[in-house]
Amino acid sequence: MNISEIREYFLSHDFSTYERDNYDNFIKSQKFSFPIKSIHITGTNGKGSVAKYLTNIYQSEGYKVGLYNSPFLSDVTEMISINNKNISSEEYVSLFNEFYKEFEKYNLSSFEIQTYIAYIFFLRNDVDLAIIEVGMGGYIDATNIITPILSIITSVSLEHTSYLGRSVSEIAANKAGIIKNEVPSLVGKLDESAMYAIKERTEDVNSKLYVVNDYYSERVENNHLVFDYYPYLNVELNTLSEYQLKNASIAIEATRILSNEIKVSEESIRKGLLMDLLPCRYEYINEHILIDGGHNPEAIGELVKSLTKSNDKPIHVIFAAFKDKNIEQMLVKLSSISEDISLTTFPHKRARTEDDYFLYLGDYSFTEDYKSLINSKISEFPDDLILITGSLAFAGLVREFLKGK
Numbered sequence: 444m445n446i447s448e449i450r451e452y453f454l455s456h457d458f459s460t461y462e463r464d465n466y467d468n469f470i471k472s473q474k475f476s477f478p479i480k481s482i483h484i485t486g487t488n489g490k491g492s493v494a495k496y497l498t499n500i501y502q503s504e505g506y507k508v509g510l511y512n513s514p515f516l517s518d519v520t521e522m523i524s525i526n527n528k529n530i531s532s533e534e535y536v537s538l539f540n541e542f543y544k545e546f547e548k549y550n551l552s553s554f555e556i557q558t559y560i561a562y563i564f565f566l567r568n569d570v571d572l573a574i575i576e577v578g579m580g581g582y583i584d585a586t587n588i589i590t591p592i593l594s595i596i597t598s599v600s601l602e603h604t605s606y607l608g609r610s611v612s613e614i615a616a617n618k619a620g621i622i623k624n625e626v627p628s629l630v631g632k633l634d635e636s637a638m639y640a641i642k643e644r645t646e647d648v649n650s651k652l653y654v655v656n657d658y659y660s661e662r663v664e665n666n667h668l669v670f671d672y673y674p675y676l677n678v679e680l681n682t683l684s685e686y687q688l689k690n691a692s693i694a695i696e697a698t699r700i701l702s703n704e705i706k707v708s709e710e711s712i713r714k715g716l717l718m719d720l721l722p723c724r725y726e727y728i729n730e731h732i733l734i735d736g737g738h739n740p741e742a743i744g745e746l747v748k749s750l751t752k753s754n755d756k757p758i759h760v761i762f763a764a765f766k767d768k769n770i771e772q773m774l775v776k777l778s779s780i781s782e783d784i785s786l787t788t789f790p791h792k793r794a795r796t797e798d799d800y801f802l803y804l805g806d807y808s809f810t811e812d813y814k815s816l817i818n819s820k821i822s823e824f825p826d827d828l829i830l831i832t833g834s835l836a837f838a839g840l841v842r843e844f845l846k847g848k
Contacts, residue, residue: 446532449539450519453553457792461552463583469549469559470588477562477589479509479570480705482697485577485584485618486597486631488742489690491721493597494576496694500715501572502526504707509565511558511586512576516722516839523561525568538563554578558585572705582620592704594621594628594650597693599637600741612636619644627700629653631693653700658692661685663753667717672696675709679717683753684725684735686745691716723838725749728845731756731828732821736835738764740772746832747776756828759820760784761841763813764833765793773833774803781830785820787813789837813837814844 444452482497484490491512498510508526515521523530538560539546546556558578565573575591577584599615615637622628622641628650630641645652661670668680672692680687694716698707723736725746733750737743750758758781764770777784786809788794797809810816820829831841 444536444540444543446520446536449536453519453557456551456553456556458552461583463585465549466551466555466585469545469551469555472545472549475559475562475588477566477573479565479573481573481575481589481591482593482595482701483575483577483586483589483591483621484595484597485581485621486595487600487614487739488745489597489631489686489693490576490595492687492690492724493595493693493697494574495721496691496716497697498524498527498574498715499718500694500698500707500712501574501705503711503714503718506571506705507569509561509568509570509573510576511561511565511573512721513554513557513578514835516835517843519557522557523564525565525570530564534564535560552585555585562589577618577621580614580620581618582616584621587621590623591621591626593697593701594623594626595693595697596621596628596630596633596641597690598631598741599633600739610636612640615640616644622648622650624648625650627651627653629655629693629697629700631655631689653696655689655693655696658688661688675712678713681717681719682725683749684746685749685752686742687720687725723835723842726842728842731825732845733828733830734838734842734845735830735832736838737773737832738768738834740769740776743773743776743832747780750780750830754828756826757781757824758783758828758830759824761787761813761816761820761829761831762807762833763787763789763837764795765791765836766795766799767793768834770795770803770833774807777830777832785810785816787811787816789813789834789840791836794834794837813841817841817844 484494494512498508502508510524513522520529575586577586596618619641622644659671672695723734726734735746737746760777760781784807786800786807788796
């Protein structure tokens with residue numbers, strides 16, 4: 444297959460339900476092992492940003508660092524990189540075709556295949572460290588076939604309830620499935636029910652549990668966020684997104700926990716945190732267009748909090764989301780910063796259509812074509828801020844459209 448055919452193949456293997464029996468049998472048949480040092484990261488929000496911060500930090504120190512993150516925005520090759528350089532289409536095609544017959548034999552899902560290709564790519568390129576972001580949950584996630592040197596849970600809130608559980612404690616228990624025997628674990632600031640579930644898991648497997656500390660003295664200087672996190676003062680982030688303070692703090696704490704295993708200098712920590720983050724995370728396309736892939740109430744709440752502090756322009760929101768998301772809370776939070784919220788849709792089988800928004804059409808307008816909606820808002824409000832949010836997949840499409848203009 445060529446890369447275009449592989450993309451089509453993945454669309455047809457994005458299964459609506461998930462069980463891991465086929466994948467486990469496939470992994471066993473391959474006699475798979477992963478001796479590379481790795482950091483395994485899950486969480487409702489923040490896992491991609493923490494993964495990217497850690498990649499930047501350790502790369503700055505001179506390590507060869509593999510990063511596996513999801514979902515991709517425009518091309519599947521974005522999910523796999525070494526030292527911030529994506530796997531090439533040719534390398535991806537070669538690995539896919541090498542194992543294609545086995546993928547077919549075991550009827551693997553797209554994400555299982557993508558994950559396996561990432562692990563094999565890292566093994567064959569002999570990376571010093573692999574940073575692995577969970578796709579969804581933890582316990583039965585396809586990434587959860589390794590024993591890392593550190594497991595990280597960034598945050599826990601209600602998401603994917605049909606897959607992960609109906610309560611925060613159930614979801615936390617699912618995410619805690621990445622915590623391994625005698626491997627340290629690090630968590631962000633979690634509520635009591637989530638912490639209880641995670642503590643149960645760490646006690647069962649004798650994992651030393653660390654909780655991220657508080658950051659202090661956060662402020663804006665020269666269009667950067669600046670903050671203190673013990674033992675470092677005046678740490679800079681190349682963003683005005685306040686929620687990245689939490690993610691950067693987790694990354695710093697991770698380097699401290701692993702200081703005996705993987706040494707890293709203060710200079711590399713500072714340099715890594717100042718490097719660019721993943722696209723569509725509070726990303727200004729220009730001074731009047733902001734894209735953020737917030738896709739649940741917690742993420743939208745953090746987005747609103749950041750904008751309240753850093754923006755003084757009137758805000759016009761263009762919103763699109765998946766069908767399984769709690770948009771009521773998201774729209775209420777966005778309404779606190781904008782009197783102009785427009786709903787739209789985008790080409791994805793899980794995207795909400797006009798019919799799926801029927802409860803909200805009395806309060807918000809709907810436009811089928813997101814491109815024409817964006818163009819009209821830019822023309823109508825050239826001096827204001829256009830915020831595009833509600834889904835990471837949607838944000839990625841919009842980014843591609845705007846960058847191509």
